[in-house]
Amino acid sequence: MAALLAIILCAGTGWCVARLGLGSGKTNNSILEVSLAGPFGLGVFSLTYFAWRLFSTSRASLIGIDVAVLVVLTGFVARIHKKRSLPSPDTAIPTPKLPFGSTLWAMFAAALAVAAYCSIGFVKADPQGGGWDAIAIWNLHARFLFLGGEQWRAGFSQLIPWSHPDYPLLVPATIAHFWTYLGTDTELVPAAIGLAFMFSTVGVLYASVRTLRSASQALLSGILLASTPFFLRQGASQYADVPLCFFILATIALSMLYSAKKTAGLLALSGAAAAFAAWTKNEGLLFFCAFLVVRVFQLVIRKDWRTLAAQVSTFLLGAAPVLLVLAYFKLAIAPPGDLLASGSSMLSKIADLSRYWLIVRWFGKELFLFTGLPVLTIIVVIYGKLLGSGLPRKLHDSVWTSAAALALTLAGYFAVYVITPYDLRWHLRFSLNRLMLQLWPSALFLFFVAVRTPEEWLAEKSGEVSPESDPASIGASAIDKAA
């Protein structure tokens, strides 16, 4: 009963947040709505739990806060719904039916079924998580929050630096929130949260590519992500990398939908997703900064000050509640991070060129190996080569800024390896594949938005569209219809 109440409150809260961002009209994109609702609900649950932990220890007051948050958000949704009496335009893009459409659907369904089977198998095999970080970091922090009473801050003590007490709390606080409802620290909670994030990532990828490009393109992207063995393994591992995958993808996908629809709510929701990424892992904070810097830079070089002010303020408005909580955690509770070594040793590492060469080689190797199925990367390259570029003009800037943000984040990861106080080989061996995975769904999203769809390719082949015409215009017309 307590579990059901927690799920209802969490899902309801997430649905309201998603609705506020997507707009209250008929969106015809229930998969996107559902895929966003779960993780956004979990994100809000982590914030409310952290705020509650600061001031109270009573379980009844936590339930009261959750109900109050849901009521307030429902009120906002209802108000927006009243304002917009006219239904929103249908965002689904009419596309010609493919002869092999049903085969793609069957493959997607099979990939999801296999993903579910494998991930549940992983959870059964390792109920405490698929690696030491689950026990030594994420679930340990959750236990301190849940069991610590008024002494919960002890969990973020420098006496146990190996537990990375500076890591943000989205995952631990969400787990502790559900444990508080249940009254017990069952391992089912972190496992279920991990799987929810994993399937929501597939859902957002499918639904956003479906909205922006075509059904077959969306199915292909979903099949590829759901067939990535390392993604499935990490989804069941109770680490924070797949939740971070989700929020990075949501940031990029929502900002791209904003470029197509120009609804401010989408940009605010994108800002909230970016801030939740920062509240999930320190790498998320790097991504948040990279994404914001690239977007600002793009508008500054155009000298489009009005758009700059409007877009940045809307983005930051969505991010603000999460950023405030993160700032409080970082400044008042968390000790300094462990990656910034002393100045002199850092300088000697920066000057050591052999470190750069070693990192470059590892990056090159992991680029093909991190998925756990190197053929996936090869399939993506061949598919892109075969179909060619078909980037809609309206999405051109958005795709390039998002790609630049991912590249800047990757460059940040590179820089961290250069100065890491740990043994470089050890650090690369145990973390680089997860860092690559964090960006994988977003990279797939950008790829499938940028590449020509099978529908466009077939239309061109059959002579409906002349090969000389700009392929981008096909996508652009589809986006125009959507917008």
Place this chain on the structure above:
Amino acid sequence: MRPSLPPSGVIGYIDNGTGDPITLSNYYLTQYDLAPLIVTRSTDAEWVIGNFSSPGLASAKPRDLVPVHDFGNGVVLYTKKSSVLAKRAH
């Protein structure tokens, strides 16, 4: 072991000191199970857990520790000699 320990605070931890992955994982699991207690890998605490369950070097138990309870499988709860003497003096 949990009822023998204080509800919160810092306790120490010693093991065979080999630094192998099994020894390290035993330490992580001990911290996980005993949270919200902080378990530090040192003997600088009133209560110290000795975990000599994994094969390795002989234990290097500091002389100022007194065994309080032997839980079997090489797991022993120690306290400081000084705190025992202080309790006796009271």
